Amino acid sequence: MRKRLSEPSLLIMAVIGLIMYLGVAFLSPYLGKGDRVDEETEAQPAISKQQAADAALQFARSRFQLSTDTETNTMFQSYTLRSGYLQKEHLYEKYTKQFGERFPLDYYEVEINDRSTGLNYFIAVNFTSKQIIGWERNKTATSKASTVSSGETDTGKLVAQAMKDMGYAPDDFVKKEDTGSTVTPGGLAYESKTVRLGDARLTLVLKLGDGQVTAFRPAFTVPQSFIAWQAAQDDQATLMTRVSMLLSLFMGAAAIWIVIRYRREIRFRTGLILTLVFLAVYIANNFNMTPAFRTSHGSGPTDMNMMIYLWFVNIFVVLMGLSAYFSMIAGQKLWHDQGFPSWPRWREASFGAHVKLATARGYLICLFILGLQQVLFLAAGEVFDVWAVSDPADSVYNMIYPGLFPLMAWAAAISEEAIYRFLGIALFWRLTRNRFLAVLLPSIIWAMSHTQYPIYPVYTRLVEVSVIGLVFGWTLLRYGFLTALFAHAAMDSILMGLSLMYMGSVQHAITGAAYLVIPALIGWLIARFHGYTRAVRE
Structure with a gap:
């Protein structure tokens, strides 16, 4: 790895990157991006989660016999299937103008658990107007028996009354016999005679139980052809993710074998602090994302599913941390054997x-990478008609403390640069004896693990991330591991910081702006602290 700075070329690259980034930002409004949702942007709630919870409780108390012993959890949710169809058919902007106010694609979902009765409620709340969009009541194992029998009330009257209560005219709807995949088992569907957009028609979905309406949800039916297309895309993403995992396991096994084989020649302190930082940040982020773990739920309380998933992901994170650690110490050995220094040790005078x-x-x-990524996004959108949907499972609105989210930039940078660059390039270089293949192959493996993000068609994500991986690989070969690490951390910190700034509040805007410079501050503090400890030792 060359030690010469060659800063003029990097300055030119940075200027080119800024020109590309600003150029895409300037051109985007004129190139038809209005029908697509960017990966980093979501609708901004106009009310707080507490206001949504209060509105849901007020509604539930007015409609059901709700006790005073209740617990609420509020989640950010999205109608992702509907959003995807609208974007693929270039109907998104038209839908937003025509139906976005009454039928928003993003909303708050309030879970209410009534401890006295054991009943569980999910109330959908419009997060711009506090209007109740839909609701569902579920029984749990401890629920008390209903006092209303199933035969006491006529189904038609129940349905009509529920429609009126929610602001719909029953005469405008006709019962849909073939509900397909729109309705959950046991549900009834009533299709609007007039309200439609493209092949999507407004449909009211209801459930009945014990002689009562137990669920009411407005939906827009999506054509089966789109559902099948998206399912095929998701299957492709799943396959690529599994291939990536298998190849990553191969790399991890190779790292462990190298460590065992050359254990007497290896510095086991290498990467230990970085591994601990990775584990601390990632595990803390998992606890911060507990509201997000509730979003993929069925009927009934989400607490147990959330706790199981939290334990599962934390075990997986520990395994990822071990993989990153073995990758760093094995990679150090491989680079040393090829005559390339890994990075200076703390006790070396040159470390700071x-x-x-x-x-x-x-x-x-x-x-440069940020500008390149924007150009790739623009090309993908204009040439390959790429679009993205918001993912509640990754949304900053589903975090307890959104301001902590950009810290994940360091977890991603440490693990991915350790596994796919520091180990991956050295390992494939030894296997292929070809420098370009040594950079390309781990970049593709890394890219395949990113294809399950909700961006369609999924193959475009493979191309985009692979190209970025080539730049990171070039960075490692030319300037070393720490430069690649800081480049990755800075890029993710900026993107995640911007996602905070998009939330709209002054607090989040200031916090997000601070994250743009935090990697620089961390680098400066490490260098200063190293200089201080060196002076003390001397």
């Missing part, structure tokens, strides 16, 4: 200066 250079270089390369 190296971190400063890595930070500065990382930011310059990061600016």
Whole structure:
């Protein structure tokens, strides 16, 4: 790895990156992006989660016999299937103008658990107007028996009354016999005679139980052809993710074998602090995302599913941390054997200066990558008609403290640069004896693991991330691991910081802006602390 700075070329790359980024931002409004949702943007709630919970409780108390012993959880949710269909058919902007106010694609869902009766409610709340969109009541194992029998009330009267209560005219709807995949088992569907957009028609979905309406949900039926197309896309993404996992396991096994084989020649302290940072940040983020773990739920309380999933992902994170650690110590051995230094040790006098250079270089390369990524997004949208839907499971609105989210930039940078660059390039270089293939192959493996993001068609994500992986690989070969690490951390910090700024509040805007420079601050503090400890030792 070359030690010469060659800063003019990096400055030129950074300027080119800024030009590309700003150019795409300027051109986007004129190139038809209005029908698509960007990966990083979501609708901004106009009310707080507490206001949504209060509105849901008020509605539930007015409609059901709700006790005073209740617990609420509020989640950000999206009608992703509907959003995807509208974007694929270029109907998104038209839908937003015509139906977005009454039938928003993003909304709050309030879970109410009544401890006295054991009943569970999910209330959909419009997060711009506090209007109740839909609702569902579920029984749990401890629910008390209903006092209303199933035969006491006529179904038609129940349905008509529920429609009126929710602001719909029953005469405008006709019962749909073939509900297909729109309705959950046991449900009834009533299709609007007039309200439609493309092949999507407004449909009211209801459930009945014990002589009562137990669920009411407005939906827009999506053509089966689109559902099948998206399912095929998701299957492709799943296949690529599994291939990536298998190849990553191969790389991990190779790392463990190298560590065992050359254990007497390996510095086991290498990467230990980075691994601990990765584990601390990732596990803390998992606890921060407990509201997101509730979003993929069935009927009934979400607490148990959320806790099981939390334990599962934390075990998986520990395994990821071990993989990153073995990748760093095995990669160190492979690079040493090929005559390339990995990175300076803390006790070396050059460590502080190296971190400063890595930070500065990382930011310059990061600016180039951000511009390149925007150009790839633009090309994908205009040439391949790429679109994305918001994912509640990853939304900042489903975090307890959204301001902590950009810390994940460091977890991603540490694990991915350790596994797919520091180990991956060295390993495939030894296997193929070809430098380009050594960079390309782990980049593709890394990219395949990113295809399950809700971006369609899924193959475009493979191409985009692979290209970015080539830049990170070039960075490692030319400037070393720490530069690649800071470039990755800076890029993700900027993107995640911007996602905070898009939330709209002054607090989040300030916090997000601070994250844009935090990698630089961390690099400076490490260098200063190294200089201080060195002075004390001397």
